[in-house]
Amino acid sequence: MPRPRPLIAGNWxxxxxxxxxxxxxxxxxxxxxxxxxxxxxxxxxxxxxxxALAGSAVALGGQDCHHAAKGAHTGDVSAWMLxxxxxxxxxxxxxxxxxxxxxxxxxxxAKAVAAIAAGLRPIICVGETLAQREAGQAxxxxxxxxxGSLPPGFAEAGGVVAYEPVWAIGTGRTPTEADIAALHxxxxxxxxxxxxxxxxxxxxxxxxxxxxxxxxxxxxxxxVNGALVGGAALMAADFLAIAxxx
Ligand code: PEP
Numbered sequence: 001m002p003r004p005r006p007l008i009a010g011n012w013x014x015x016x017x018x019x020x021x022x023x024x025x026x027x028x029x030x031x032x033x034x035x036x037x038x039x040x041x042x043x044x045x046x047x048x049x050x051x052a053l054a055g056s057a058v059a060l061g062g063q064d065c066h067h068a069a070k071g072a073h074t075g076d077v078s079a080w081m082l083x084x085x086x087x088x089x090x091x092x093x094x095x096x097x098x099x100x101x102x103x104x105x106x107x108x109x110a111k112a113v114a115a116i117a118a119g120l121r122p123i124i125c126v127g128e129t130l131a132q133r134e135a136g137q138a139x140x141x142x143x144x145x146x147x148g149s150l151p152p153g154f155a156e157a158g159g160v161v162a163y164e165p166v167w168a169i170g171t172g173r174t175p176t177e178a179d180i181a182a183l184h185x186x187x188x189x190x191x192x193x194x195x196x197x198x199x200x201x202x203x204x205x206x207x208x209x210x211x212x213x214x215x216x217x218x219x220x221x222x223x224v225n226g227a228l229v230g231g232a233a234l235m236a237a238d239f240l241a242i243a244x245x246x
Pocket of ligand 1: 012100146164168169171207208209210228229230232
């Protein structure tokens with residue numbers, strides 16, 4: 001099976017003014033990388049960023065969605081709303097949401113069902129804490145998160161898995177290349193078990209302190225099919241340098 005086209009996804013989190021978001025979007029549309037590019041701005045910036053991306057090949061995504069299609073859910077945003085604004089992806093189960101909002105695997109799975117129903121591709125995040133890694137539990141923890149979070153039809157809907165060790169996010173620390181390769185090999189085995197043969201083409205992203213300086217080595221690893229990028233996605237030049245390394 002040929003390697004899937006890499007996906008380089010920028011998670012802008014809760015950063016920036018509207019003017020900064022628009023400028024960043026204008027900076028990334030200049031990309032001519034072979035990889036697919038995706039930016040996930042904060043909700044209030046989605047509409048203007050969609051306008052800035054119009055006509056480009058850069059995709060738009062949300063950073064979360066509610067599991068219901070509509071209703072009395074103050075402060076929440078549905079997958080249909082994201083789709084209506086031009087999004088094609090949504091990040092689900094990021095470790096910051098799992099920690100800040102006590103999101104369980106079951107809730108992430110329900111959100112992924114809603115995302116697929118709305119025509120979005122879910123990017124489901126999994127990853128171990130430092131204590132879990134030091135206890136030798138990284139692979140079983142991640143396998144458990146996958147089994148609990150992936151909905152039926154995930155691979156057919158173009159779903160993506162992002163492996164993000166919690167201790168590598170925003171810290172400047174990364175696992176060794178051997179550890180990333182080993183974890184991604186176990187992820188591939190797990191998605192094949194959960195999704196059947198379709199799991200062979202499912203993109204597995206690595207996330208956690210990806211920078212222009214380490215992107216090439218990480219993205220060259222077997223079963224690493226792209227990156228989910230936080231801090232380095234806030235500078236167009238850094239994000240494009242990572243995309244060029246894919
Ligand atoms: C993230 O939050 O998904 C992330 C990977 O952040 P950073 O690149 O800053 O570690």
